[in-house]
Amino acid sequence: MPVALKRKILTNFITLSLMDSIMQVRDLSKSYGSVRAVDGVTFDIPDGSCFGLLGPNGAGKTTTIEMMEGILDPSGGEVLFRNKPIGRHFKEKVGIQFQSTALPEFITVRETIRMFHAFYPAPRPIDDLIEICSLGDIIDRDNRKLSGGQRQRLLLALAIVPYPEIVFLDEPTTGLDPQARRNFWSLIRRIRAEKTTVVLTTHYMDEAQLLCDRIAIMDHGHILEIDTPEKLLDKHFEGVVVRVPTGPDGEDVMEIVTENLDATMQELLTSHTNMDGLTIHKPNLEDLFIKLTGSSLRA
Amino acid sequence: MRKFTAMFKARTMEFVRDRGTFFWNLLFPVILVFGFAFAFSGSGNALFKVGVIGNDANTARPLAFLQIEQIEFIPYDEVTGAVERLRRHQLDMVLDLERDEYYLNSEAANGPILRMLFTAGNAPSATAPPPGASFGASVAADRFTEQQVAGEPIRYVDWLVPGVIGMNMMFSCLFGVGFVIVRYRKNGVLKRFKATPVSAFTFVSAQAASRLVIVVITSIVVFAGTNAFLHFMNNGSYLTLLILTTMSILAMISVGLVFASRIKSEELASGLMNLVTFPMLILSGVFFSLEGSPPILRSIAKVLPLTHFTTGARAIMLEGAGLGEIAPHLLFLGILTVALLAISAALFRWE
Numbered sequence: 026m027p028v029a030l031k032r033k034i035l036t037n038f039i040t041l042s043l044m045d046s047i048m049q050v051r052d053l054s055k056s057y058g059s060v061r062a063v064d065g066v067t068f069d070i071p072d073g074s075c076f077g078l079l080g081p082n083g084a085g086k087t088t089t090i091e092m093m094e095g096i097l098d099p100s101g102g103e104v105l106f107r108n109k110p111i112g113r114h115f116k117e118k119v120g121i122q123f124q125s126t127a128l129p130e131f132i133t134v135r136e137t138i139r140m141f142h143a144f145y146p147a148p149r150p151i152d153d154l155i156e157i158c159s160l161g162d163i164i165d166r167d168n169r170k171l172s173g174g175q176r177q178r179l180l181l182a183l184a185i186v187p188y189p190e191i192v193f194l195d196e197p198t199t200g201l202d203p204q205a206r207r208n209f210w211s212l213i214r215r216i217r218a219e220k221t222t223v224v225l226t227t228h229y230m231d232e233a234q235l236l237c238d239r240i241a242i243m244d245h246g247h248i249l250e251i252d253t254p255e256k257l258l259d260k261h262f263e264g265v266v267v268r269v270p271t272g273p274d275g276e277d278v279m280e281i282v283t284e285n286l287d288a289t290m291q292e293l294l295t296s297h298t299n300m301d302g303l304t305i306h307k308p309n310l311e312d313l314f315i316k317l318t319g320s321s322l323r324a
Numbered sequence: 325m326r327k328f329t330a331m332f333k334a335r336t337m338e339f340v341r342d343r344g345t346f347f348w349n350l351l352f353p354v355i356l357v358f359g360f361a362f363a364f365s366g367s368g369n370a371l372f373k374v375g376v377i378g379n380d381a382n383t384a385r386p387l388a389f390l391q392i393e394q395i396e397f398i399p400y401d402e403v404t405g406a407v408e409r410l411r412r413h414q415l416d417m418v419l420d421l422e423r424d425e426y427y428l429n430s431e432a433a434n435g436p437i438l439r440m441l442f443t444a445g446n447a448p449s450a451t452a453p454p455p456g457a458s459f460g461a462s463v464a465a466d467r468f469t470e471q472q473v474a475g476e477p478i479r480y481v482d483w484l485v486p487g488v489i490g491m492n493m494m495f496s497c498l499f500g501v502g503f504v505i506v507r508y509r510k511n512g513v514l515k516r517f518k519a520t521p522v523s524a525f526t527f528v529s530a531q532a533a534s535r536l537v538i539v540v541i542t543s544i545v546v547f548a549g550t551n552a553f554l555h556f557m558n559n560g561s562y563l564t565l566l567i568l569t570t571m572s573i574l575a576m577i578s579v580g581l582v583f584a585s586r587i588k589s590e591e592l593a594s595g596l597m598n599l600v601t602f603p604m605l606i607l608s609g610v611f612f613s614l615e616g617s618p619p620i621l622r623s624i625a626k627v628l629p630l631t632h633f634t635t636g637a638r639a640i641m642l643e644g645a646g647l648g649e650i651a652p653h654l655l656f657l658g659i660l661t662v663a664l665l666a667i668s669a670a671l672f673r674w675e
Contacts, residue, residue: 094519096515096518096519116519116520116521117521119519121516121519123512123515123516123519125512126511126512126513126515126516127508127511127512127513128513128516129334129335129338129508129513130338130342131337131338131341131342132334132337132338132341136333136334136337137334139330140330140331140333140334141520142330143326143327143329143330144327144330144520144521144522145520145521146521183516
């Protein structure tokens with residue numbers, strides 16, 4: 026098919042079906058030498074939604090999100106923000122929290138916020154930022170002396186300085202303790218309550234299931250599935266998951282997905298399977314991921 | 325402008341609060357100046373040094389004075405340069421064989437001794453002076469007329485202080501701008517700024533401006549602090565000195581920015597910067613003069629910004645040079661700054 030025609034069909038498709046998308050990703054690719062880190066991904070972010078990009082390390086999540094942020098130039102494809110290519114003023118409308126960012130040293134939390142505050146034409150008041158991200162207790166602390174959770178809260182505050190229309194969070198809770206993760210989730214919910222669109226990458230399934238309206242599962246630079254968490258589970262699982270450890274030390278796991286639990290249990294009993302450590306649970310995204318990629322998410 | 329001010333403030337606070345770097349920038353040059361002041365406080369050479377213009381080879385009656393082994397004779401092309409050195413007590417006498425004149429410094433203690441040696445020792449060696457003849461009746465006294473100049477001596481430390489301040493300036497500009505931006509790039513601070521509406525130009529100029537103010541102030545503090553104890557000679561104006569200092573700092577910052585434009589690794593940056601700072605340390609005459617070194621070294625030195633600072637500052641302080649006389653140095657530093665800024669702007673990458 027001629028490229029021009031293909032492009033036209035693509036454009037029609039965009040205008041027809043996605044009136045309420047804040048961002049559209051079209052056939053996006055990124056190559057490093059001969060390695061295709063992202064290989065032609067296409068999806069839309071509905072305005073005001075929380076979109077989760079899931080995948081194991083090296084799946085291409087960060088590369089994808091950085092192309093959407095306008096930080097990386099794509100090798101192919103395009104990113105549209107409100108139906109237009111990313112323009113000059115995009116940076117004033119977007120909030121970004123990178124996966125790993127050092128903060129300027131020797132200055133305090135308040136001074137850091139003040140500096141970023143001066144970067145934007147119509148910034149959020151500093152007191153609001155302190156209140157939203159609960160930075161009151163650490164406001165005069167040197168950036169170097171912040172804990173992991175405190176750092177992430179400050180970085181989030183910097184991301185929401187411009188009243189962004191869309192916020193990108195790249196693995197915001199990786200490395201935090203359970204308490205700090207829960208705190209951070211409530212911050213994300215608060216931002217969502219302002220109708221801000223949130224795009225987040227994670228490799229925690231519980232996080233995605235709890236926060237996201239739509240989920241894209243990525244591996245090896247491709248999108249494997251994309252839908253709401255409920256629909257994805259309905260589509261791939263009916264019934265429950267039974268797991269039985271096998272092998273001499275239980276290092277292998279036999280996994281049975283069944284609609285008829287009684288029959289399955291009966292079968293296990295009659296076949297004299299050792300049932301030590303057997304678990305039965307409703308399938309979750311973790312199970313879906315293992316089913317789709319054949320590997321554990323955190324591997 | 326708000327963006328610029330915000331970045332400027334953050335960077336300056338970072339410097340002031342980084343106690344280690346802050347005190348190192350102030351203390352190190354002070355220690356050096358005092359150390360050298362004490363190490364070289366002795367009067368040094370017992371030998372007399374006489375500057376000679378022209379030569380004595382085809383004169384009918386050679387001067388016996390020129391044969392005295394305990395005197396070092398240094399040939400000069402021009403009488404003015406030699407006399408300037410005499411004025412600063414770097415020479416004890418100047419002998420102009422072309423115009424038949426000799427110069428002595430009236431404020432130097434060894435002037436009368438050399439006058440006696442010169443006039444007395446130059447009686448024609450073949451015929452001994454007639455008994456009772458005064459020293460003044462010698463050939464030298466007949467042929468040469470004496471000229472007097474006056475001037476305070478230059479101590480080594482007077483000569484050294486522009487060098488040490490220049491060296492401090494060089495390190496502070498190269499590492500304080502170049503190295504810091506490379507570190508920002510490596511640890512992702514630059515990437516975070518890239519994601520804001522701040523332009524690369526605003527970011528870089530704020531960094532440079534902050535460093536300019538810091539280095540001007542530290543240079544003044546180091547100079548004033550050591551001057552309070554050592555009372556350096558300054559025959560020029562402080563304003564001229566400040567203008568030269570500012571231009572030199574801008575040139576050094578531009579050198580730092582070229583390194584900062586793209587390099588991602590701190591190790592590579594530090595290696596390359598040492599590659600630049602060490603030749604400057606040696607060839608720009610920080611600690612010793614390059615007069616009399618091979619011409620190739622002197623031509624290399626001429627393209628180094630630090631050379632233009634040390635030479636210019638010494639001309640102002642020791643010889644009382646004005647803005648007009650150091651204009652070539654200012655012009656060179658200005659051109660270098662513009663050229664290096666253009667290069668670093670073309671090379672600059674946030675990541």
